[in-house]
Amino acid sequence: MFNFVLKRLAIAVPTILILVILSFMLMFAAPGGPFNSERPLPPQVLANIEARYGLDQPYWKQMYDYVVNVVTRFDFGPSFQYRDRNVNDVIMQGFPVTLTYGFWSFLIAVVVGVSLGVVAAIRHNTWLDYFAVGITVGAQVLPNFVMAPILVLVFTLWLGWLPGGGWQGGQWQYLVLPVIALSTSYMASIARIMRSSMLEVLNAGFIRTAHAKGLPMWRIILRHALKPAMLPVLSYLGPAFVLMITGSVVIDVYFSTGGIGQFFVNSAFSRDYAVIMGITILVGVLTILFNLVVDLLYAWIDPKIRY
């Protein structure tokens, strides 16, 4: 077990190295730099700026310095775009936002998705099942960039119940719409996976036995069926996490939440490589950690698996 965790964490090192090299390669190959503007800068000013950020150094030196700074001081460098902030500031600013609405979306997607899937499976082939399947398939294919403006039109403009965007330190009113927009399609995916795996489990021998013994349905579900049926859902959570981080780009753009997705897209467009790299590395590390947690959960639920 311990060895397994160690092995998985060891993967993080080459992953991050690859990310750094990849980002640097893109950066060196890219036309246009962070300091291009419509008005070409006088060569001397440009040289001054590049010296300020160490961009006049040879490529290998830039890369080396970067890695050393990240490893020894956990310093991701200054932002090219914003003078009064460095990359650590940007991440500290944007990441808690993404994490907050991401966490709620995840929780809601899992709880609602699993419940919906279980209900649909129990009431297999009834109107409830069809209804659940219908809305989940619908929710799954409706892009969240269509969902988001619809939500704002309905809840902000027509009903006037909720603000159409902003963050305000994460007050609940500002959380509702982003969470709905982000969680719906994952909720739907989870519900579908849950439904089919629950159906399978309910057909299995040990459940039939329990049923024959006269145990109440809810007890069978909770005590016996839920755990094995959760396994496929669990394995979906890893990729879902990555997709959710990606989806935060849409949420940030529409709801102006100031999360990490918005920083990433803006930095990509303005060639703020330091921020791009910082965010990419962060997401990479999180992916590794998250997958590790999922694997451990998997082992905990399914006693057959041993690491």
Add this chain to the structure above:
Amino acid sequence: MKLKSLLKTGSALVLLSAVAANAQATHPQTGEALAEVQTFTYRVLDEHSSVDPQVVEDTYGADIVRDLFEGLMNQDAEGEVTPGVATGYEVSEDGLTYTFTLRDNALWSNGDPIMASDFVFAWKRAVDPALASEYAWFMELMSIQNAAEIIAGEMDKDDLGVAAPDDKTFVVTLSQPLPYFAQMTTHSTTFPVHPATVEEFGDAWTRPENIVSNGAYILREHVPQERLVRVRNENYWDNDNTILDEVTSLVINDVNQGLTRFLAGELDRTEIPPGQFTRLADEYPDQAISIPRLCSYYYNFNLAEGGPEALQDVRVRQAMNLAVNRDVIVNNVLGAGQTAAYNFTPVLTAGFELPELPIADMTQEERNAMAVELITEAGYGIGGQPLSIELLYNTDEAHRNIAVALGQMWQQTLGIQTSLANQEWQTFLQTRGNQNFEMARGAWCGDYNEASTFLDLVTTNSGYNDAKYSNAEVDQLMADAKTAEDPQPNYTRVEEIIAEEVPIIPIYHYADGYMFDETLRGWPVDNVEQNWYSRDLYKVVAE
């Protein structure tokens, strides 16, 4: 102790609100009844670059800096120069020395008096290679003595032609006379900074917890990519005449989302999405406003060596210029009060007279007929050699729409096949700057309100001459205009040459469509540079 002070504040609050409730406040000049809540919230497309006056490089940032800091001179609603921190200035006979007198009651937000030396510090900072400001060029443009040499690293920043003979006198020495120098001191790069604060905190001095400023507002809160809040500066010398208490800018990337939130009452100002102005103006006549800008939108031909051969033929360029139906573009594609452009310099430019150009007086049918004639003569178009041209523009809905419309006009009238290529801003600048295009979108906004800021672009050595157009006569005319008593004849001639040789196709002159809260007053609609100050704004009681 603590309890006592709490009580004090409490009673003061009660008192204040009592005053507000009893005596309905009115505007000191107009006498309009003022609304009780004086806040202004507006949308910005993107996060501003900085609130450091010497560093800021975008208009959103400059809007904020004008609220937080005050320079020597300000602009009024018409864009005319009015006193700022300086009560006035004197110019020496040779036009090379400007002496500004600073007002006695001007304070920093921490209570320190504003000294002439603060300006000296700021101006030297702007050209300092160590700061490496992207706006250092502005100081060079202002012709301040030795600015160019300092930026190039040939001289020390202390050699800059600025001095503070006493606490309230600021003297600038120029390398050549510049008629619009005073106008340029309204630009954010020239605003003062508080030396002690800058030195103490370094790059972090602009954070809300550190910043010391001298404008009508101070920075209260800044959440990057979300919001920036500024509140009234009690130490501002003209605080009594400031009406808005709080100004908030919200970052909203999506323009349609901005409009929705405006309509839901979350915003007091937002941009109108392209193509929606007419409808909104019908529906909300009091809120939809079109504001003309000092900017021109145009397309460059690539005239550099290695550019497409057909475009070297002046007849092809003339034909393409004629075949553009500007009315369709300004009315149907954009429709927010933009005006058709047949010449480069916007009509609104101060002191600029529109030259009489034949193309402007023709009907579109006449233009199209002439265009077909010209292109046939050149041997291209329908029945001639096939011609296909790629239009390059930077990614944006409005630019795309214009490129699509232009392409269809040329295709349908002249039989020229067009394809579109859009690139991200940074890549686009690189491609265009290296002349790796056939035709490329261009736009120019005046750095100052005078025709040369536009017409200098078509001179051979201009860094922004993306068409790589070169005409000795134009160069000479523009050089002469710098010292001419009346430069207008030169400008007229240059415009005529542009119209004849068509290195660029002017499309339209800008106007921006905005939605404003109907109770908001004081917006400088006539200021073509759109330099607005929150302290001029106020909200009246809704009718």
Add this chain to the structure above:
Amino acid sequence: MMYPDKTTADGLVGAAHLAEVQGRSLWKDARQRFARNKAAVAGLIALILITLFAFFGGVLTQWSTQEIDWPMMGRVAQDGGPSFANGHYFGVDELGRDLYARTVQGTRISLLVGFVGAGIAVIVGTLYGAIAGYFGGRIDGIMMRSVDILMAIPFMFVLILMLVIFGRSILMLFIGIGLISWLDMSRIARGQTLTLKNKEFVEAAVATGVRPLTIILRHIVPNLLGLVIVYATLLVPSMIITESFISFLGLGVQEPATSLGALISAGAGQMQYGVIWQLAFPLFFFIVTLFAFFFVGDGLRDALDPKDR
């Protein structure tokens, strides 16, 4: 966003395994089972219709995808709605271009992106997995550790970055999207290859001195086919969804060409301005396409899945 889940993949392994052992009869059997699945058959029919629409729908209109109907321009909300009288069956877009013609083109491009992207993912993944599984040992170890490492790279971010930096092109999109998704396929293919490797026909081939690469291509890969087809069917919709996301960021196909994602994204921005058809028609084709793929994919899996027997 949709993601072909692991259960699907796990089920597949069993299915393909059986396909290989029982040979032709299972394929026939599977076809019958598929034909009995009404949703899957309906999905297949819908898919065929949509493909016909995407490739031949343009014949039905006199408008091209680029042509601007000038009188419509600026009056889209009033006059631009769907109409048979002026030949704009789906109305016009914000510039006065025919939305029917553009939807046809958009559907075609979205399908292409889906198929090519899934194709790349499946081909690369299968070959990679088969090679790793067949050779085993250290090669396998290195190859699969690399997959582990690549799995942790946020490829969507890298793709955004590449599209921003190198400019958008359909080729880049195909490659980028395809490369995001081959990793899972490679794992599945490897697992399956491990069991195939010990089969008599492979051992016979090895004994007669056939070169390893030939064995992989001639004997291993064909036996992975059932698995590959089902996985690809489930991958196509996720490719289409990814493309729509890229289009939303403005990094999709280059104007004047369009995709369903680009049309939907444009329509979604305009929906409060009384031009709902600009969203409705592309979205309809988008949703129907995805539904059809889901049903066909589910049907295929069930048809090949021995568990349901």
